[in-house]
Amino acid sequence: MQSPDEPQFPVTPPKYNSAQSAMTVVIGFEGSANKIGIGIIRDGEVLSNPRRTYITPPGQGEQTRFMPSDTARHHRAVILTVLKEALEQAGLKPADIDCVAYTKGPGMGAPLVTVALVARTVAQLWGKPLVGVNHCIGHIEMGRLVTQADNPTVLYVSGGNTQVIAYLERRYRIFGETIDIAVGNCLDRFARVIKISNDPSPGYNIEQMAKKGSRYVELPYTVKGMDVSFSGILSFIEEAANKMLSSGQCTAEDLCFSLQETVFAMLVEITERAMAHCGSQEVLIVGGVGCNLRLQEMMGVMCKERGAKLFATDERFCIDNGAMIAQAGWEMFRSGCVTELEDSWITQRYRTDEVEVTWRD
Known part of the structure; x- marks a missing residue:
């Protein structure tokens, strides 16, 4: 048994336990910085969570950090591959998805726009509702799910x-x-x-x-x-x-x-x-x-x-990933939050305390 001062984190995230709820599956798109990730959550269970990281080319890595335009170009090149991996790892088809979540912000403009565009397109092609997620709240909700912190x-x-x-x-x-x-x-x-x-x-x-x-x-x-x-x-x-x-x-x-x-x-x-x-x-x-x-x-x-x-x-x-956006999107979608297509923009400065947390008492 762990002592109170030791970090508490289970090997596998626990499954959501509610006999009253129907299964809800949410796919989440994250790409606010140099990580591009797509994760799928089903009622608190992580079904898949592949990601790629943009690293500056050799010869630049010691001198420069990733630039927004280069990062967006990387995300565009790999996002459909990551999407395919997410669905295959989860063993699901587009028809099995109930909601599409994406990172609305905060983050780097060009990468955010790239991922939001793909998520918006996927939601329309699949005929699924869309939810814009605050990146910071994605981290919090994923942490609460994995650790079961109260x-x-x-x-x-x-x-x-x-x-x-x-x-x-x-x-x-x-x-x-x-x-x-x-x-x-x-x-x-x-x-x-x-x-x-x-x-x-x-x-x-x-x-x-x-x-x-x-x-x-x-x-x-x-x-x-x-x-x-x-x-x-x-x-x-x-x-x-x-x-x-x-x-x-x-x-x-x-x-x-x-x-x-x-x-x-x-x-x-x-x-x-x-x-x-x-x-x-x-x-x-x-x-x-x-x-x-x-x-x-x-x-x-x-x-x-x-x-x-x-x-x-x-x-x-802990590192940016798609499952955290899916989990926050799952919470939001279950509480009745849906982002209309005309409101599905991004914002680079999207503060944590701007979001009304409708899913907690």
């Missing part, structure tokens, strides 16, 4: 988002967030400074290098009430990196270690403050950065001290 304080951390969230009165309320760049963006940009490859991802490579670091380099620690700021830390470490590395004061591994320890401590602090405000005894970490085992370890220490439980998911569901 009503957690949510830390949502990714390349484009950093938020501390709690549910109250039919909204996911944002208690704290970054006031400039996201934590994942901070890590990615530092990876470029010290020329770490994007394959499989900059954040993952920083995590592996940090495990070999032994010397902590003091960095700016910027928590402002419930909000955090990462741009100052990034500017400081970018300027210091070349000087410290060339002089032998520290290694690249030491800098990775120091950056992780600093930014993750900031995230733990604001999460704990939100827990205290809400009287919460659960923390759920979602988003791509949530896969980081050091972040989970540090959050686990805080939870243990408070007698709380930590919930997290592995890379199958």
Whole structure:
């Protein structure tokens, strides 16, 4: 049995258990950044969840992050293949699908438009209702499904988002967030400074290098009430990196270690403050950065001290995927939400707290 401070995540997502409900099957299209994924959910059961990742070509990976136009081109090239895989893995035909869900935002404009266009076309060809899903809420609902967390304080951390969230009165309320760049963006940009490859991802490579670091380099620690700021830390470490590395004061591994320890401590602090405000005894970490085992370890220490439980998911569901959009779409569709064709646009800045959560009490 796991202790309260250990991340709680089952090997297989549990099946939705309701004798009163007819089976509802939803297919979800996700493509807000460099991941293109299509997943199928049937009443809480993940039937399929294939995805592809756009990685910058060799020779560019150490210098540039993926560009919107290149990412959209990648998504266009593989999306029909991924759609075929999703249906084949689930053993379903288009006639078996009840609803088509897609990521409305937030995210990168060109990739979002590409995936929304395909989802909209599929919904019309198959004669199925369409549901536009908030990407952030997709992460939350997938995390709740996989871990079975009841009503957690949510830390949502990714390349484009950093938020501390709690549910109250039919909204996911944002208690704290970054006031400039996201934590994942901070890590990615530092990876470029010290020329770490994007394959499989900059954040993952920083995590592996940090495990070999032994010397902590003091960095700016910027928590402002419930909000955090990462741009100052990034500017400081970018300027210091070349000087410290060339002089032998520290290694690249030491800098990775120091950056992780600093930014993750900031995230733990604001999460704990939100827990205290809400009287919460659960923390759920979602988003791509949530896969980081050091972040989970540090959050686990805080939870243990408070007698709380930590919930997290592995890379199958933490990193952007189609099943999370299908799950949020399933919740929305079951509660009566449908996106009309004329309203099926995308928005790059679609805040978590804009969505009325009609599926929770």
